[in-house]
Amino acid sequence: MTINEIQNEIIEEFSIFDDWMDKYEYIIEFAKGLPAIDVNKKTPQNLINGCQSKVWLDAELIDGKLSFTADSDAIITKGVVALLVRIFNEQPATEILNTDLYFIAKIGLSQNLSPTRANGLLSMIKRIKSYALAFNSLEK
Amino acid sequence: MTINEIQNEIIEEFSIFDDWMDKYEYIIEFAKGLPAIDVNKKTPQNLINGCQSKVWLDAELIDGKLSFTADSDAIITKGVVALLVRIFNEQPATEILNTDLYFIAKIGLSQNLSPTRANGLLSMIKRIKSYALAFNSLEK
Amino acid sequence: MQKSIDEIRKDFPILNQKVYGKPLVYLDNGATSQKPLLVINAEKEIYETINSNIHRGVHFLSGEMTNAYENARTTIQKFINAKFSEEIIFTKGATDSINLVAFSFGEQFVNEGDEIIVTEMEHHANIVPWQMLCQRKKAILKVLPISDEGELIISKLDNLITSKTRLLAATHTSNVLGTINPVKEIIEKAHKQNVPVLIDGSQAILHSKIDVIDLNADFYVFSGHKMYAPTGIGILYGKKELLEKIPPYQGGGDMVDNVSFEKTTYAELPFKFEAGTSNFVGAVALAKASEYIESIGFEFIKKQETELLNYATEKMQTVKGLKIYGTSKKKCSIISFLVENIHAYDMGLMLDKMGIAVRTGSHCAQPLMKRFGIEGTIRASFSFYNTKDEIDSLIQGIERIRKMFND
Amino acid sequence: MQKSIDEIRKDFPILNQKVYGKPLVYLDNGATSQKPLLVINAEKEIYETINSNIHRGVHFLSGEMTNAYENARTTIQKFINAKFSEEIIFTKGATDSINLVAFSFGEQFVNEGDEIIVTEMEHHANIVPWQMLCQRKKAILKVLPISDEGELIISKLDNLITSKTRLLAATHTSNVLGTINPVKEIIEKAHKQNVPVLIDGSQAILHSKIDVIDLNADFYVFSGHKMYAPTGIGILYGKKELLEKIPPYQGGGDMVDNVSFEKTTYAELPFKFEAGTSNFVGAVALAKASEYIESIGFEFIKKQETELLNYATEKMQTVKGLKIYGTSKKKCSIISFLVENIHAYDMGLMLDKMGIAVRTGSHCAQPLMKRFGIEGTIRASFSFYNTKDEIDSLIQGIERIRKMFND
Numbered sequence A, B: 001m002t003i004n005e006i007q008n009e010i011i012e013e014f015s016i017f018d019d020w021m022d023k024y025e026y027i028i029e030f031a032k033g034l035p036a037i038d039v040n041k042k043t044p045q046n047l048i049n050g051c052q053s054k055v056w057l058d059a060e061l062i063d064g065k066l067s068f069t070a071d072s073d074a075i076i077t078k079g080v081v082a083l084l085v086r087i088f089n090e091q092p093a094t095e096i097l098n099t100d101l102y103f104i105a106k107i108g109l110s111q112n113l114s115p116t117r118a119n120g121l122l123s124m125i126k127r128i129k130s131y132a133l134a135f136n137s138l139e140k
Numbered sequence C, D: 001m002q003k004s005i006d007e008i009r010k011d012f013p014i015l016n017q018k019v020y021g022k023p024l025v026y027l028d029n030g031a032t033s034q035k036p037l038l039v040i041n042a043e044k045e046i047y048e049t050i051n052s053n054i055h056r057g058v059h060f061l062s063g064e065m066t067n068a069y070e071n072a073r074t075t076i077q078k079f080i081n082a083k084f085s086e087e088i089i090f091t092k093g094a095t096d097s098i099n100l101v102a103f104s105f106g107e108q109f110v111n112e113g114d115e116i117i118v119t120e121m122e123h124h125a126n127i128v129p130w131q132m133l134c135q136r137k138k139a140i141l142k143v144l145p146i147s148d149e150g151e152l153i154i155s156k157l158d159n160l161i162t163s164k165t166r167l168l169a170a171t172h173t174s175n176v177l178g179t180i181n182p183v184k185e186i187i188e189k190a191h192k193q194n195v196p197v198l199i200d201g202s203q204a205i206l207h208s209k210i211d212v213i214d215l216n217a218d219f220y221v222f223s224g225h226k227m228y229a230p231t232g233i234g235i236l237y238g239k240k241e242l243l244e245k246i247p248p249y250q251g252g253g254d255m256v257d258n259v260s261f262e263k264t265t266y267a268e269l270p271f272k273f274e275a276g277t278s279n280f281v282g283a284v285a286l287a288k289a290s291e292y293i294e295s296i297g298f299e300f301i302k303k304q305e306t307e308l309l310n311y312a313t314e315k316m317q318t319v320k321g322l323k324i325y326g327t328s329k330k331k332c333s334i335i336s337f338l339v340e341n342i343h344a345y346d347m348g349l350m351l352d353k354m355g356i357a358v359r360t361g362s363h364c365a366q367p368l369m370k371r372f373g374i375e376g377t378i379r380a381s382f383s384f385y386n387t388k389d390e391i392d393s394l395i396q397g398i399e400r401i402r403k404m405f406n407d
C-alpha cells in the first residue's frame, strides 16, 4: 500500500470513534502491536528529544526500503509512533520525504499532541525524514 | 503670621482662579517676587535633585529663625519654591518640622506637580525640613 | 460578607467552560492561576483611560499613571509587610527576580571559591541562575538534601554553611511536593552565620499571608501570574540596606541619575533596578490581584484549600497503586502522584480528554525527580476556587484510566 | 477599504476624553502609544478563555495558549521579515533586549581592550548596558558623533572601527531628533570590517516596514508598548547563527534541556533566551498590534504621519523664537523644540493644562542634550491617529505661553 492509502485507512479506522477515550484505547492497541525495537538499539542516539516521554526510533535499509522499529515508555506515545511506523515502514525513501501527513489533523492528533513545546510527534516525523534523507543520499 | 495663617491666605488668593493658566500667571508673579539667592549660594550642595528644572535653596539662621533664599531656571518651579519660602520664612524650626502642608492639595498643586517621579515639590519640602532639623539640633 | 464558592467562581469567567464537551476542571493552578474579572478589567480600563508612560511625564495622563504605578508599589509593600516601598522592585516574574539577585549580588559579593547553597527541591529558576553565577565566578554550588517525605533536612544546614557561604536560596513552598518549608527557622540559622537568604515565594504568596519582616528574609521573590495577576509582572523584595549595596542589573532609562559617555551614575531605589519602561499596567493589575486575594481573605483561602488538599489526599489513598510524592505534614494544596504502571504523560493526556487539566512531567525540578528516582509526576494543584466535585471528577478519571491500563 | 481618521480614532477609546475640561491632545506617542480595542480586547479574551501556562502542559488550554504564543512568534517573524521564527525572542522590552545582547554577546566576544561603538544620539537604553559591559570587561566605549542637523557623521565611522571593535550599536530612528539613520549603509560599512551591528528599532518599528533581511541587521530590538501593544513585552531579533553562538542570559525554567547539580544543558533557540514563564499574553497582544498596524497599512501611516510632521514643522517655524532640534531631511514624526526664554518644563506644564500632552526634559538622552548644549527640549510626537486640528491646538498653546512669557 502507498503511504496515502495507509493514511486513509487509519483515518477510516478512527472515524468510528467520537469519544477520545475510545481513540486512546485504539492507539494503545497499536502500541501493543508495535514490533519491539532491539534492546541494543535503545541508545542515546536513537532517543528522540523533546518529548515528556522517551521515544527510541531506529531504521534499517532492507532491499532498498526503510524498516523502522521503535519504543516508548509512555503507551500513547508508543501508539503514536506505531502509527508512523505503520505508515512509513518499507516505503521508498523518496516517498517518505515527500509525504504530507494529513492523517494527523484528520484523526485529531495535531491538536492533541502539539501542546508540549518541543512537539514529540513533530520530532518523530523529523527523525523519520532525516533517516529517509540519509538513506536517499547513500543510494546516489 | 503663623504657617497656617499664611497657608490659608494662599488658599484664599488662589480660590478666585478657576482657570489653570490664571493660576500659573499668579505663580509666575510670585516667582518674580522671590528674594534672589546669592550667586555664591548656587552651589551643587544647594541644588535640589530630581526636578526637571534646577532648584537651588539656601537657608540661614537669623535671630533664631530660618531665612530662605531660592532660585530656579524654570519659572513655575521658581514660583512654587517662592510659595514655600513665603510660608516658611522666619518661622521657628520646630513649627516647620511639624507642619502639614494642606495648601498644596487645596490649590491643586499636589496633582499637578507630582507627575515627575522624583517629585520636585516633595524634594523641596524635604530640603526645607532637613534645614529645620539641622538648626533645631544646633540650638539644643 | 464572605462570598460563596459559586459566587467566587463567577469572578473567573474562564472556569465556566467546556473542553471536549466536558466541564473544565482546572487543576493546574501551580503552573498559572486564572484571573478574576477585577484584574482583567483593571488592565482594560487603564488602556482606555490613563495609559501613558510614567515618571518623567509632565502631563495629566502620565501623572495619573505614575500615581497608579507607585500606589501599586505601596499596595504590594503592605501585602507582604515590607518596611519601605522602595524595597519593592517590579520585575518580569520570579525568574527575572532571581536572576537579578544572582547577577547583582554575585557581582558584589561572590568570588572564586565562595559558596552558594540551594536545596534539592528547588525549581530550575532557583538553581540555574546560581549555577550560571558559580560558573562565571568559579564559585561552588552546594545542596541541602531532603528526606523521603519531601522535607528539607535542616539539621544538615549547620555543616553545609561555611565561612565561604555567601548566600542561601530556598523555596518557601515546593511546586512539586507542596511542602511548606520552615523558612523562618532556616533564615535564623543562616543569619547566625551571617549568610543572607533568598526565599522563592512563587508557590507561597497565593496561599497564606507573607510577612517579610517576620520572616526576616533578605530577598523574597514571586510572580504575578501565579497569584491571580497577569503574565509579565513579578516582584523582587529586598532589604533596603542590601539592595543599596549591590550594583544595578540592567542598564537603561529610568535607572540612571546622570548619564555621560565618561561617567554614569545610578538612580536611587527602587528605580536603580527598574531599567526601561516598566510593565506599569501589569504592576497595577498585580496590586489589584493582591486586593482581590485580601477581599477573599487568607483565612478563607487557607480553610478552603486545606479542605481540598485533605479531601483529595484521602481519596487518592483509596486508589490502588497510587503513590503520592511529598508527604510532609505542612503542605499547600499541591499533590504530586504516580499510578503504578502508568506513565505520567499518558495519565495527563487522558485526564485532559475528560476535561481535567493537570500538569505532568518534571515540573522544572529535574534534580528533585532524580532524588526520587522518577522521570516525572502528575501534579494536581488546587486554588480556593476549586471544589470537591472537581476532585471527585479527578479521582473518577484516575480510576478509569487505571482500569484501562491494569485490567 | 481604508479607514478614515475618525474611524481610526474610534479604535482608541482613550483618545476621546477631556482633561481639565479640555479635549485631550495626545502628542506623547514617542514615550508610549495608545492601544486599539483589538489589542485591549485580545488580552481580555485570552484571560477569559484560554489562559494557561505554555509549552510543558498536556492539557487543552495549555495547548491552545501555546499555539497562540508560537503563532505570535511567527506573526512577528513575518512582520519584520526574519528568516526563522526562532530568531524572534520575546523579552520585556527594548531595554531588556539590549541588556540581553550586551550580556550574552559580551560574555562570548568582548574582552579587555576591545571596543564597542555607540552613537551620540542614543537613548540611555542603548548606552548604559554597553557602559556596564565595558566596565565589567575593561573594554572601551567609542562614540560616533552627529552633525548640527542631528545626523550621524557616517564618514567618521571608518576611522572609528578598528580591529578591536566587537560591536556597533545604533538607533534606527532618534527618539529626540526624529532622524532616520541610514542603518543599511551603516551595517554594510560595519560588516565590511566584520563588525556585527545591533539596531535599536524602538522608534522605527511603528512608522514603516522593517525588513531585517534587507537591512542585514545582526540584532534588531523594539518594545511592544511603543507600537500599540501592551507594556511588558518586546522583541529581540537576532541572526540565528549569532544567537546560537552566545550563551544564555537568564537561567530558569523553559530555557534548559537537562538540569542536574553537576551539569546543566540549555534548550534550543528561541527557548534558550526565554527563561521563566514568558509574558505569553503580552506576546499574543503584540502580534495583534502588528496585525492592526498592517490593517491600517504602512503606506497610509507614512503618508499621514509625514503630512502631520510637515504641517507641524511649517507652523512651528512661524513661532517667534522657536528652535527645532533635529533638522535632518529624513525624519519620522517627532519634533523636539525650545522657545526662547522659556524652560521646557514650564512649557510642558502649561500645555498640559490646555489638554495637550507633550514630553519635556532630556528624553533619556543626556549625552545628546550635552551635544546641543541644552538641558532638555519639548517633544511632540505624532501617530497616524493624530490630526491637523490637534497640531493647531499645540501651536496655539505654544503661542499663548510664549506671549505670557515674552510680553
Ligand SMILES: Cc1ncc(COP(=O)(O)O)c(C=O)c1O
Residues within 6 Å of the ligand: C253, C276, C277, C278, D030, D031, D093, D094, D095, D096, D123, D125, D126, D171, D173, D174, D175, D200, D202, D203, D223, D225, D364
Ligand atoms: C530609541 C529608544 N530606544 C530604547 C527605548 C527604551 O524602550 P523601553 O523603555 O520600552 O525598554 C526607547 C524608549 O523610550 C527609545 O525611544
Ligand SMILES: Cc1ncc(COP(=O)(O)O)c(C=O)c1O
Residues within 6 Å of the ligand: C030, C031, C093, C094, C095, C096, C123, C125, C126, C171, C173, C174, C175, C200, C202, C203, C223, C225, C364, D253, D276, D277, D278
Ligand atoms: C517554586 C517556583 N519558583 C519559581 C518559578 C518560576 O516562576 P516564573 O516562571 O513565573 O518566573 C515557579 C513557577 O513555576 C515555581 O513554581
